[in-house]
Amino acid sequence: MTNLIEIKGVTHAYRTPNGPLPVLEDLTLSVPEGEFAAVVGPSGCGKSTLTRLVAGLMKPDTGEVWLHGERVRSPRKTVGMAFQNPVMLEWRTILENVILPLEIVAPSMPRAQRRARAMELLELVGLAGFENKRPSEFSGGMRQRASLCRAIVHRPDVLIMDEPFGALDAFTREDLWQTMHALRAQEPFTAVLITHDLRESVYLGDQVIVLSGRPATTQYVMDVKYPGTGPRQLDGLYTPECATMLATLREQIQIAQGRVAPKEA
Numbered sequence: 001m002t003n004l005i006e007i008k009g010v011t012h013a014y015r016t017p018n019g020p021l022p023v024l025e026d027l028t029l030s031v032p033e034g035e036f037a038a039v040v041g042p043s044g045c046g047k048s049t050l051t052r053l054v055a056g057l058m059k060p061d062t063g064e065v066w067l068h069g070e071r072v073r074s075p076r077k078t079v080g081m082a083f084q085n086p087v088m089l090e091w092r093t094i095l096e097n098v099i100l101p102l103e104i105v106a107p108s109m110p111r112a113q114r115r116a117r118a119m120e121l122l123e124l125v126g127l128a129g130f131e132n133k134r135p136s137e138f139s140g141g142m143r144q145r146a147s148l149c150r151a152i153v154h155r156p157d158v159l160i161m162d163e164p165f166g167a168l169d170a171f172t173r174e175d176l177w178q179t180m181h182a183l184r185a186q187e188p189f190t191a192v193l194i195t196h197d198l199r200e201s202v203y204l205g206d207q208v209i210v211l212s213g214r215p216a217t218t219q220y221v222m223d224v225k226y227p228g229t230g231p232r233q234l235d236g237l238y239t240p241e242c243a244t245m246l247a248t249l250r251e252q253i254q255i256a257q258g259r260v261a262p263k264e265a
């Protein structure tokens, strides 16, 4: 499997009035094409900075970021992004909001085709029938569903999500996890998810990458062996296999926070 994302020896510091703030330190990681990588780490360690580098919104001080075999040096159209608080244009309907990236990336696409593409996704996430509503009429969960559609409507190479479900209640969040699996089953894409929720990382991730405390480096990578065959079931989270994976991740986070010493190899 080829790697869609390659981050090689990336080091970055922000310039602040108090001097440089080192955020990433010789960070190396890769995400194979079609895989879902969940990234966890202590608060403030540099997770969002990492997403900005992959999207080409920032350049690292040193090191290289590669996407689909091309060095990332500027913002990429082939990246879709979703955030905790999706910004929607209130004067547009939900359908018109979802169509927006196509207007920018594929301006020559016929209007009917754009609408059909957006509707296809809205149906997939359970929002068919709501397409003519305004964002203000939507709940947080509905906004986030629409935001996911908008992020992948132009079929990006990679979907980057920065705590997209962080502000949702636990039940809505679990619904959205299932929606995410449904979306991926329909249109396989490579994904990077920043999250603070270890259960979410295991339920959604093919791999979970644990970053160290700031300045962040790749501390630990777990290949998720989710119990059961076929589509992942939420019940799987309550099995001994998942309990073991979650305990390992929790310990890694505590090491990253400096609360526990790493075990001798």
Ligand SMILES: Nc1ncnc2c1ncn2[C@@H]1O[C@H](COP(=O)(O)OP(=O)(O)OP(=O)(O)O)[C@@H](O)[C@H]1O
Pocket: 014, 015, 016, 021, 023, 041, 042, 043, 044, 045, 046, 047, 048, 049, 050
């Ligand atoms: N533009 C900036 N200028 C200066 N410092 C910044 C800037 N952006 C982020 N930082 C600082 O860099 C550090 C890493 O920030 P980043 O948002 O990447 O961390 P994070 O792991 O995503 O945080 P959290 O888990 O709290 O969401 C933080 O200390 C933050 O305050």
